[in-house]
Amino acid sequence: ATLTMAAVRAQTKFLSTNVLIKPFFSRFCASGSGQEAGEGASQVKKVNQESGQDGSQIKKVEPGGFAKSFIKYTQSSSSKVSEEAPKPSRTFSSLLRNSKLIQLGDPEGKVVEGTVFHVVENDLYIDFGSKFYCVCHRPQRNAQSYVRGARVRLRLHELELSTRFLGSSTDMTLLEADATLLGLIHPPKKTESAKQ
Amino acid sequence: MRLPQPVNNTVPGPAMPFSPTTTLNMATLGKKLFILSVRMGRGLWHRGIVSSSNPVQSAVEPLEKLQESSSDAITEQMAKSLKYPDFFKVAELFTVEDLFNARVHLGHREGSLNDHMSQFIFGSRLSHLIFDLDQTATLLREALNFTAHIAFRGGIILFVGRIPQHQVMIENTAKECGEYAHTRYWQGGVLTNSTIQFGSVIRLPDLIIFLHTMNNVIYEHTAIRDAAKMLIPTVGIVDTNCNPNLITYPVPGNDDSAASISLFCNLFKAAILRGKEKRKELLGVH
Numbered sequence: 001a002t003l004t005m006a007a008v009r010a011q012t013k014f015l016s017t018n019v020l021i022k023p024f025f026s027r028f029c030a031s032g033s034g035q036e037a038g039e040g041a042s043q044v045k046k047v048n049q050e051s052g053q054d055g056s057q058i059k060k061v062e063p064g065g066f067a068k069s070f071i072k073y074t075q076s077s078s079s080k081v082s083e084e085a086p087k088p089s090r091t092f093s094s095l096l097r098n099s100k101l102i103q104l105g106d107p108e109g110k111v112v113e114g115t116v117f118h119v120v121e122n123d124l125y126i127d128f129g130s131k132f133y134c135v136c137h138r139p140q141r142n143a144q145s146y147v148r149g150a151r152v153r154l155r156l157h158e159l160e161l162s163t164r165f166l167g168s169s170t171d172m173t174l175l176e177a178d179a180t181l182l183g184l185i186h187p188p189k190k191t192e193s194a195k196q
Numbered sequence: 197m198r199l200p201q202p203v204n205n206t207v208p209g210p211a212m213p214f215s216p217t218t219t220l221n222m223a224t225l226g227k228k229l230f231i232l233s234v235r236m237g238r239g240l241w242h243r244g245i246v247s248s249s250n251p252v253q254s255a256v257e258p259l260e261k262l263q264e265s266s267s268d269a270i271t272e273q274m275a276k277s278l279k280y281p282d283f284f285k286v287a288e289l290f291t292v293e294d295l296f297n298a299r300v301h302l303g304h305r306e307g308s309l310n311d312h313m314s315q316f317i318f319g320s321r322l323s324h325l326i327f328d329l330d331q332t333a334t335l336l337r338e339a340l341n342f343t344a345h346i347a348f349r350g351g352i353i354l355f356v357g358r359i360p361q362h363q364v365m366i367e368n369t370a371k372e373c374g375e376y377a378h379t380r381y382w383q384g385g386v387l388t389n390s391t392i393q394f395g396s397v398i399r400l401p402d403l404i405i406f407l408h409t410m411n412n413v414i415y416e417h418t419a420i421r422d423a424a425k426m427l428i429p430t431v432g433i434v435d436t437n438c439n440p441n442l443i444t445y446p447v448p449g450n451d452d453s454a455a456s457i458s459l460f461c462n463l464f465k466a467a468i469l470r471g472k473e474k475r476k477e478l479l480g481v482h
Contacts, residue, residue: 090292090293091292092292092296092301092318092328092329092330095292095293095296096296096301096318096326099296101302101321101324102321105322106322107322117454127454129299130299130302131299131302131303131304131324131450131452131453132452132453159324160304160305160324162304162305162307162308163307164307170307170308170414170437171304171305171307171308173304173305173308173437175452
């Protein structure tokens with residue numbers, strides 16, 4: 001324990017800001033109970049084992065970060081349900097506010113990921129999660145990898161190709177998005193390509 | 197987001213009156229559900245809809261099985277089923293989050309907006325329109341409820357859609373729920389001139405479900421006008437560029453993405469199967 005406290009003091013000498021001292025103290029101090037794990041996980045465990053602060057706590061071992069998540073995800077669902085509070089219902093407004101469409105902003109120039117869902121000779125029909133798909137020409141490089149199921153990177157220009165022509169009362173729409181194919185991220189899985 | 201101003205404040209209701217020449221069952225069913233839907237429609241403006249992604253559940257006391265299957269008893273059972281707001285619990289079939297994940301809220305651009313659709317729009321994001329999924333959810337529940345009731349009463353349901361990418365999906369949906377689909381070129385007199393066109397007396401569909409109300413191009417599907425002429429109720433997915441006026445149960449939503457059409461197909465199929473299941477169980481008729 002004395003060794004660790006010395007280390008803390010040495011560290012705090014180098015830290016000029018007060019903000020950083022608190023988390024360090026709480027991490028290395030024996031009185032801290034089950035702090036958030038991660039980098040200091042192993043150290044927390046060590047400190048709690050060694051500290052003779054509370055007689056009853058000597059034997060107790062706080063699980064580190066990995067151990068905690070292991071317990072959480074391998075526990076049976078019945079115990080999970082009783083512990084966790086029911087999920088709050090998400091309203092449409094909140095779903096929209098946190099959606100990718102709003103995060104995207106102006107689609108011009110944004111890089112997104114898409115999946116090829118249809119191929120007609122050298123035309124690739126790519127769905128990137130928007131209302132419409134885009135159609136791109138198969139590139140020369142690595143041409144044989146662009147098959148149904150391939151994940152590709154696109155640079156968006158428009159989410160919908162529609163514009164008002166002279167003399168018409170409504171927009172004329174192509175029912176397609178406009179994007180440039182940048183390259184391949186993932187060729188399709190072997191099982192998918194075997195089916196084709 | 198800037199809200200486009202609504203042109204008229206009323207929800208489009210059914211375009212045709214229910215004439216006494218239709219069968220008694222269909223007319224009374226239609227009248228009662230029309231009244232319910234109009235009340236719901238007016239209520240949309242006057243009360244704030246609490247939007248939630250959890251389905252609205254209604255407590256339903258189950259009907260007892262029929263002891264004797266006489267036509268009077270069947271009619272009585274059918275009439276009793278109308279007393280429940282959600283007899284088939286179609287509200288459990290989807291949540292607002294399901295609609296959101298299937299991209300139902302995405303509309304076209306502001307330039308192609310049909311004025312009658314502006315009441316269903318939540319707003320626009322950089323000129324791309326967004327549907328108000330709370331309204332969509334309410335109207336979709338009404339449409340599914342109506343579909344299930346038609347199936348419960350043994351009505352013929354016709355799926356119509358004219359976009360080639362979704363043709364096979366729509367036909368398979370119809371096959372899986374034992375109903376009918378017409379996704380090819382619509383000959384003019386299919387509904388209005390059926391006796392001469394098919395050469396014999398034809399039983400017309402009791403409900404037409406439009407997965408796409410437009411043809412490939414700018415025009416509305418002929419069957420919308422013809423169904424209104426023949427007093428056939430319609431359910432239709434209407435996008436921002438569609439006209440919902442002649443459709444009995446319009447469901448505002450995206451009709452261009454495969455994800456949203458597949459969700460709608462599955463929902464209608466589920467509603468029809470629920471109606472048929474109850475028909476077998478309660479009325480003892482296939």
